[in-house]
Amino acid sequence: MGRPDFESLDVYRLAESLANEVWQVVKHWDIFAKDTVGKQIVRSADSICANIAEGRGRYNFKDNQRFIKIARGSLYETISWLRLAYARQLINSEQSLKLKQIIDELSPKLNAYLRSLDNR
Template identity: 75%
Template structure:
């Protein structure tokens, strides 16, 4: 079996980078923060790259588009949790400055990828 090609997608690599950054931040939180907002934010961030990968593995563009829409919803959920974590003083300005460029780049790239599906498959 060959390596899956989703790993070559820039949009996937950005989503994976964001998920890993969030994971490392949440690991440092206290038990209450981890158990409440931490689990939610990690699941949402992981869901972005997981759905990009799953959609890429589907046999037709309609399924791929459906999973990309789920990934986009998970990205928005991730942004929501990040906003709440920042408001609750769980994130420092330094931490935010590390993942903000990804959050600025990822939504338009995800939308562009979604719009391209079906045009070339």
């Protein structure tokens, strides 16, 4: 079995970058923040790239579409958690901007990837 091809997808690499950036931020929070918001945001961010990978591995366009839609839902969930983290002063403006830049690039690419699957 060869190397999985999902790793070559820009959309996957962006999702992985977002998940790793979220991890780097959350690992410095106090126990209460990690246990409440932290676990949720890490799971939702990790879910984006995990669902892109799983969908790609299905080799069926309908299944792949379903997983990309789940990834998009996880992206929206991550955005919601980031908004709450910012409002609760768990992330600062610089961290927020860095994460927003990734999201601003990831969101349209995720939608474009989903559309490309619709056209097959």
